[in-house]
Amino acid sequence: MPIIQALDRALKILDLFDEHTTELKITEISARMEIHKSTIHSLLKTLQLHGYINQDMETGRYKLGLKLLEKGQLMLQSLDIRTVARKHLVALSEQTGQTTHLVILDGKEGVYLDKVEGEKAAIRYSRIGRRISLHSSAVGKVLTAFRTKEEIDTLLRNYDIFKITEATITEKNAFLHELNQVREQGYSIDNQENEPGVRCVAAPIFEHNGSVIAAISISTLISTVNDLLFKQYIALLKKEAETISQTLGFRQVL
Amino acid sequence: MPIIQALDRALKILDLFDEHTTELKITEISARMEIHKSTIHSLLKTLQLHGYINQDMETGRYKLGLKLLEKGQLMLQSLDIRTVARKHLVALSEQTGQTTHLVILDGKEGVYLDKVEGEKAAIRYSRIGRRISLHSSAVGKVLTAFRTKEEIDTLLRNYDIFKITEATITEKNAFLHELNQVREQGYSIDNQENEPGVRCVAAPIFEHNGSVIAAISISTLISTVNDLLFKQYIALLKKEAETISQTLGFRQVL
DNA sequence: TAATTTTGTTTTATATTATAAAACAGCGTT
DNA sequence: AACGCTGTTTTATAATATAAAACAAAATTA
Numbered sequence: 001m002p003i004i005q006a007l008d009r010a011l012k013i014l015d016l017f018d019e020h021t022t023e024l025k026i027t028e029i030s031a032r033m034e035i036h037k038s039t040i041h042s043l044l045k046t047l048q049l050h051g052y053i054n055q056d057m058e059t060g061r062y063k064l065g066l067k068l069l070e071k072g073q074l075m076l077q078s079l080d081i082r083t084v085a086r087k088h089l090v091a092l093s094e095q096t097g098q099t100t101h102l103v104i105l106d107g108k109e110g111v112y113l114d115k116v117e118g119e120k121a122a123i124r125y126s127r128i129g130r131r132i133s134l135h136s137s138a139v140g141k142v143l144t145a146f147r148t149k150e151e152i153d154t155l156l157r158n159y160d161i162f163k164i165t166e167a168t169i170t171e172k173n174a175f176l177h178e179l180n181q182v183r184e185q186g187y188s189i190d191n192q193e194n195e196p197g198v199r200c201v202a203a204p205i206f207e208h209n210g211s212v213i214a215a216i217s218i219s220t221l222i223s224t225v226n227d228l229l230f231k232q233y234i235a236l237l238k239k240e241a242e243t244i245s246q247t248l249g250f251r252q253v254l
Numbered sequence: 255m256p257i258i259q260a261l262d263r264a265l266k267i268l269d270l271f272d273e274h275t276t277e278l279k280i281t282e283i284s285a286r287m288e289i290h291k292s293t294i295h296s297l298l299k300t301l302q303l304h305g306y307i308n309q310d311m312e313t314g315r316y317k318l319g320l321k322l323l324e325k326g327q328l329m330l331q332s333l334d335i336r337t338v339a340r341k342h343l344v345a346l347s348e349q350t351g352q353t354t355h356l357v358i359l360d361g362k363e364g365v366y367l368d369k370v371e372g373e374k375a376a377i378r379y380s381r382i383g384r385r386i387s388l389h390s391s392a393v394g395k396v397l398t399a400f401r402t403k404e405e406i407d408t409l410l411r412n413y414d415i416f417k418i419t420e421a422t423i424t425e426k427n428a429f430l431h432e433l434n435q436v437r438e439q440g441y442s443i444d445n446q447e448n449e450p451g452v453r454c455v456a457a458p459i460f461e462h463n464g465s466v467i468a469a470i471s472i473s474t475l476i477s478t479v480n481d482l483l484f485k486q487y488i489a490l491l492k493k494e495a496e497t498i499s500q501t502l503g504f505r506q507v508l
Numbered sequence: 509t510a511a512t513t514t515t516g517t518t519t520t521a522t523a524t525t526a527t528a529a530a531a532c533a534g535c536g537t538t
Numbered sequence: 539a540a541c542g543c544t545g546t547t548t549t550a551t552a553a554t555a556t557a558a559a560a561c562a563a564a565a566t567t568a
Binding site: 002007010018045046049050054072074106 | 258297305
């Protein structure tokens with residue numbers, strides 16, 4: 001499997017940009033990549049030609065281009081899970097006042113496809129397009145649990161169960177045990193395992209062929225949602241998830 | 255200005271995907287690009303490595319990857335015009351019941367950065383990330399009009415004033431005259447010039463240094479919004495646009 | 509069921525093409 | 539006025555992308 005060096009380098013340049021880094025000088029790109037300025041220059045100009053990079057004419061600095069926005073939105077639209085799930089996320093958020101999410105699996109991480117902010121609580125971390133680890137989130141657990149043993153095996157091979165908060169599960173066996181429980185219950189909980197003070201519940205969404213294609217979740221603040229209320233949310237969530245699965249053609253096995 | 259062939263080709267591959275084409279076989283990519291299969295294969299695998307392309311394991315077909323979504327959303331977030339304008343778009347939409355937009359200039363086109371759907375009317379064409387021509391849209395006219403003569407000159411050099419509807423302006427002089435009028439009025443109108451039955455009004459948003467950085471607009475259906483009502487919308491829009499400009503540090507010259 | 513076409517992938521030789529050194533030009537600072 | 543910083547252009551070299559051909563496996567067709 002041959003990797004094209006020029007392309008690989010260009011894509012690595014795009015990765016240099018993140019929440020904190022929206023602008024970069026060519027000198028800095030060159031330094032961070034440890035590649036000669038002139039080489040970077042050629043790559044940047046080609047990226048710019050296609051709109052993936054823009055150059056600030058005033059400062060000479062480079063930033064991400066709007067082509068990424070265009071293509072990103074194109075993706076979102078083509079995923080019909082999102083269209084189907086949208087109104088249910090809104091409904092759940094209105095019923096509970098909490099923030100709801102739609103997440104799918106990509107590689108060994110979850111990716112937020114949609115988010116509806118609740119009136120009562122604003123959850124900071126999540127954002128459409130952002131990624132979330134499988135072992136520390138309710139959605140991650142659900143996306144992992146409802147798969148075949150083989151799939152779970154490959155997912156967890158070389159998987160780094162890193163610690164995020166005090167409550168994060170960091171042992172593989174404990175995680176596997178948790179996944180079993182999730183499968184029995186039909187939903188998963190993240191109790192401050194990803195962010196202190198935040199408790200979430202997630203439920204799976206099944207496709208017509210019975211495989212999990214997504215998860216929806218409700219995020220709550222420990223300080224404002226007690227156990228009783230949280231349990232009610234679980235029931236609401238499960239029901240809504242089942243409705244979505246049915247819309248997608250999934251029929252529960254009797 | 256040397257263009258890197260491998261990178262250029264890879265980005266052209268990404269461009270093959272659009273609203274109607276969400277999946278492609280390698281054979282078809284090869285045919286449409288007129289490049290050998292094995293070459294395309296290497297490019298695809300490198301794109302896949304970075305998440306810009308995904309392969310459907312079942313069918314072997316290639317589709318866009320979620321990295322595009324991630325980067326696209328990152329862009330949106332980094333543009334603070336959007337954050338500032340958001341609540342005003344919502345307010346305008348609630349007051350009028352119509353769909354409102356936020357658009358910026360990129361190259362020789364406008365790009366939708368935000369959209370708030372009105373209760374009364376759903377405008378099909380627009381979508382965040384999508385592009386719109388300068389001569390056929392209210393936002394395009396505004397983004398063009400409020401620039402220096404030199405800037406307008408370079409924008410309209412080699413510009414194709416193509417016909418879209420019966421009402422589209424297709425003569426350069428007529429367009430220049432229209433731009434003058436827009437500058438005097440402080441707003442622009444698109445009367446079914448981009449889509450039959452749709453009439454829009456747009457107003458400019460100025461940065462602290464006095465340059466136009468964006469345009470906001472209200473889109474209406476001719477069939478449901480009469481001239482009197484439309485005039486009221488213009489007043490509302492202008493006022494809201496001025497508020498946004500002031501938030502961004504722009505002070506009206508007296 | 510067997511043959512045939514089509515799929516995506518791998519390998520390999522060739523020369524095209526990406527690469528980086530060095531020189532350049534334009535600013536802002538010292 | 540001299541220096542240090544931008545980003546850019548040019549040019550020689552050889553490393554790297556390229557495409558032909560062979561491959562394997564799946565989907566059609568006969």
